[in-house]
Amino acid sequence: MKRIWIAAIFLIAVAALCTYDQLVIKDTFEAISFSAEQAQNAIDNNDLESAAKHCVSISNEWNKRYKMLAIIIEHGSLNDLSVCISGLLHSVDEKDEEAMSESLKECKTMAQMIYENQLPTLENIF
């Protein structure tokens, strides 16, 4: 009977890890999407300063969550988004509105792809 308890503990641990995995990914995607939308709205309103703040906040959120995400998601897609966010910061430094807008769209799309690829849907399972 001891082994059945070990099995139960393992399954609970795995279920907890899966739940945590989904929560972290959802949280990250929502944070990046929100900041990206705020930044895009600021660019549309010609408020470069506010846009830059939101872009920096995207980078900070990403850096904060990257370590946890790297434990659960394949690094290739995470690194692609990291590169995209670096490009976004570069365009902030250059004060290039158009480049910022493009980078924001790219980052948001990539974050969405990562999020959707991790969802337990039939397409992802099969």
Add this chain to the structure above:
Amino acid sequence: MTVTIIRAIIIYIFVIAAVRIMGKRQIGELNPHELVITIIVSQTASIPLEENSMPLANSIAPLLVFVSLEIIMSVVSMKSLTFRNILQGRPIMIIKDGKINQSLLRKLRFTVDDLVDSLRQKDIFDLNEIQDAVIETNGSVSVLKKSEKNALTPSDIGISTDEKSTPVAVVIDGKSVSEYFGSEKISDSEIELLVKSNNTEIGKIMLLTVDSAGNTFLVPKQSK
């Protein structure tokens, strides 16, 4: 490279723990589903070694799930005969009263060559010696020889013998072992007495066994 080595050590520990938790079986005695699980566990464990970008959790979590499911399957198998038959199948008597059941052989896709091969591995070269033969769930063949073909035993000729117990190892490679089979206990002082009665020292002994009658068997260490 360093990352790969560290991962290899972690995976090694997990796989050893997984195999240990799943229980003791020789490779040759595994049921089909146990063999499949063993192969899957080893394949899953090797994935992070091939791809450093793959998180270790993506290999360890499935491994834990496989071990857990295997334990649950084995517990359910112990409780339910029906489930056990579904999972492992049933042993099948392929030879009854010396006659081969050819329809069962065909049904099992077990050729005569396979049968004769398995019997030879049991040191049976003449099918006339066989009373019954069973194909077990792991594919091995168990044989009951005809009584006139069996070696003579003391009970056959009316001789009574004393029962012997399993000798227990009390010294292995120069160190005393007080609990070899887990439940058999012998104190260190008793082990020392046994060693002294053999006019030697513990450090010079490769193997010392003792049975319930007090009979000892000693293998001294060879000098290098």
